[in-house]
Amino acid sequence: MSAILECSNLSKRFGSVNALSGVNLTIEPGRIVGLLGPNGSGKTTLIKLTNGLLTPSEGEIRILGELPGKLSHSMVSYLPERTSIPLWMTVDQLLDFYSDFYPDFDRTVAVGMLENLGIRGNQKIKEQSKGTREKVQLTMVMSRHAKLYLLDEPIGGVDPAARDYILNTIISNYNPEASVIISTHLIADVEQVLDEVVFIRQGAILLQSTVDEIREDKGKSVDALFREVFKC
Amino acid sequence: MTWSFQNDSPIYAQLVNGLTLRIVSGIYLAGEKLPSVRDLAAEAGVNPNTMQRALTELERIGLMFSQRTAGRFVTEDRTMIEQAKKGLAEEQVNRFLTAMTGLGYDITDIISLLKEKETKRAKEVQ
Amino acid sequence: MLRRLMKHEIRSTSRIMLPLFGVVLVLSLFVSIILRSGAMDHTTNPVLSVFYAIIMASYGISLGATFIVVLLLMINRFRTNLLGDEGYVMFTLPVSVHQLIWSKILISCLWFVGTCIMVGLSAMIVAFDVSTFAQMKDFFVDIWQQMNAYYALNGTAIIIESLLLFFFGYVACCLQFYSAMAVGYSFDRRKVLYSILVFFGFQFVMQMLTSMLFFTNGFDSWFDRIDMSVMTSVHTFFGVSIFGTIVYCAIFYFITTYFLQKRLNIE
Numbered sequence: 001m002s003a004i005l006e007c008s009n010l011s012k013r014f015g016s017v018n019a020l021s022g023v024n025l026t027i028e029p030g031r032i033v034g035l036l037g038p039n040g041s042g043k044t045t046l047i048k049l050t051n052g053l054l055t056p057s058e059g060e061i062r063i064l065g066e067l068p069g070k071l072s073h074s075m076v077s078y079l080p081e082r083t084s085i086p087l088w089m090t091v092d093q094l095l096d097f098y099s100d101f102y103p104d105f106d107r108t109v110a111v112g113m114l115e116n117l118g119i120r121g122n123q124k125i126k127e128q129s130k131g132t133r134e135k136v137q138l139t140m141v142m143s144r145h146a147k148l149y150l151l152d153e154p155i156g157g158v159d160p161a162a163r164d165y166i167l168n169t170i171i172s173n174y175n176p177e178a179s180v181i182i183s184t185h186l187i188a189d190v191e192q193v194l195d196e197v198v199f200i201r202q203g204a205i206l207l208q209s210t211v212d213e214i215r216e217d218k219g220k221s222v223d224a225l226f227r228e229v230f231k232c
Numbered sequence: 233m234t235w236s237f238q239n240d241s242p243i244y245a246q247l248v249n250g251l252t253l254r255i256v257s258g259i260y261l262a263g264e265k266l267p268s269v270r271d272l273a274a275e276a277g278v279n280p281n282t283m284q285r286a287l288t289e290l291e292r293i294g295l296m297f298s299q300r301t302a303g304r305f306v307t308e309d310r311t312m313i314e315q316a317k318k319g320l321a322e323e324q325v326n327r328f329l330t331a332m333t334g335l336g337y338d339i340t341d342i343i344s345l346l347k348e349k350e351t352k353r354a355k356e357v358q
Numbered sequence: 359m360l361r362r363l364m365k366h367e368i369r370s371t372s373r374i375m376l377p378l379f380g381v382v383l384v385l386s387l388f389v390s391i392i393l394r395s396g397a398m399d400h401t402t403n404p405v406l407s408v409f410y411a412i413i414m415a416s417y418g419i420s421l422g423a424t425f426i427v428v429l430l431l432m433i434n435r436f437r438t439n440l441l442g443d444e445g446y447v448m449f450t451l452p453v454s455v456h457q458l459i460w461s462k463i464l465i466s467c468l469w470f471v472g473t474c475i476m477v478g479l480s481a482m483i484v485a486f487d488v489s490t491f492a493q494m495k496d497f498f499v500d501i502w503q504q505m506n507a508y509y510a511l512n513g514t515a516i517i518i519e520s521l522l523l524f525f526f527g528y529v530a531c532c533l534q535f536y537s538a539m540a541v542g543y544s545f546d547r548r549k550v551l552y553s554i555l556v557f558f559g560f561q562f563v564m565q566m567l568t569s570m571l572f573f574t575n576g577f578d579s580w581f582d583r584i585d586m587s588v589m590t591s592v593h594t595f596f597g598v599s600i601f602g603t604i605v606y607c608a609i610f611y612f613i614t615t616y617f618l619q620k621r622l623n624i625e
Contacts, residue, residue, distance in 0.1 A: 032279055051450050055620050074452035084446035100362045101451050171273050174280045195279045212242035221239035
């Protein structure tokens, strides 16, 4: 089976700044991968490149063999680092929106999740709190049967209960043919959920390994290793 | 019984231990059908692949077996479970002994300490 | 997918346009009543006459405002929906950049046409009278006949040509704004300022090009050399204008798509 994501010699420059330089990365299907690095290390740039929101300066990126575009968008479910669902919509209108554009969107699943969260369909997104909006967008993203889920800082500013909800959704949504990439700098919170981690520093891949390999070889958690590697 | 994980050893190994403990303590009975990998993973809050690895290991040891269509079960072999229990007990004893030797007690001291504790406990019960 | 994009575009814009249409029509009704009853001339109450004046004035303003809102909405939808936070969602939909742009243009056209119809409707409410209506009809029929008979023009062709010119003119207008924003928002900072500068830059360049084209000797002599009847000259005028507008559209369209595809820079 072909790789879900494949970056070859991928570079991105902003002016004279190298946001990513020569990244080679392959993500196999059925993995939950942590993309770990401090702020400004290139995590978001990599995710934006995968989504075609940026164009590579050099090299290329392929999602199931496709360059980022219309076709890859139908296979990737993306949670941006900031809430970006249209605020003027009601939750029901947002469900219409996702049903219209994504054939793999499972409206029943989404409605069920929203009910669990106590979010009503006739609620205007504009009138919701920041945390609720985040949950609504995550619900939309996780209710798709996509091949690749790209979650950019999904647990950044949420409370512990919401964090557990998010991680639980990721686990129960697990599909051996799909992969999940979670970018974060809060490793302790997600470590158990990951099977693979990618350390990224100053736009370069520092390490790609499984969580248990790290624990077995180094006798310490990924979180501890991360703190050691990225010590200020 | 809730799950918590140590930082110094692989998660799958801790899952093997935790599941063994659940079997010997009777939370999962001999011959009982186990929940799906995904449900077990969700309950423990761990990656489904890691849970799968732990279950495969338990099958290899013989504490679990899977049937192609019906799912995965706890072994019906009670001597096997007893053996596992003994194994866990031994591990605890070893840990205890290491700690006590560290404090400077030798084995006879330890035995008399344990006896003392037992008579005290018997009196309290009366 | 274009149809679905348009559906949600209508959902978003109708929140603003429909209430606005409602306000204009209600004001037309008021104005109509005031005018017909002659209330304005008869009243001696100063408060009431001020009230009438305000209604009349706000009616006039609302008519103009509707067109301005159509334009502002066209700009703002592009800015917030594509270049703001919502852009993360819009540019990761399984649709092409072309579909995104056309859905915006077509729906803005729809509201523009809708506003024209609404203005006509409002005029009918204010001035409706069986005889005026009949007179209006006679007037247009008269013009039509004169065009066809007297000037030997093909009325149908001219109407089609004007509609085409109008359509491409509006598309060119949208695309000039879009391209300016697409370029302006590709900068890291001062996106709005750059957009405005780029807009006026485009305006300047386009005006230069147009005037160069029309006032160079080559073009003049080309016109002089051909001895054209009134009919051909009118058709030539339309033909050249439509062609020119389509060239405008193509240039701005290229700039917009290029910057949205290759230089997208959503914060």
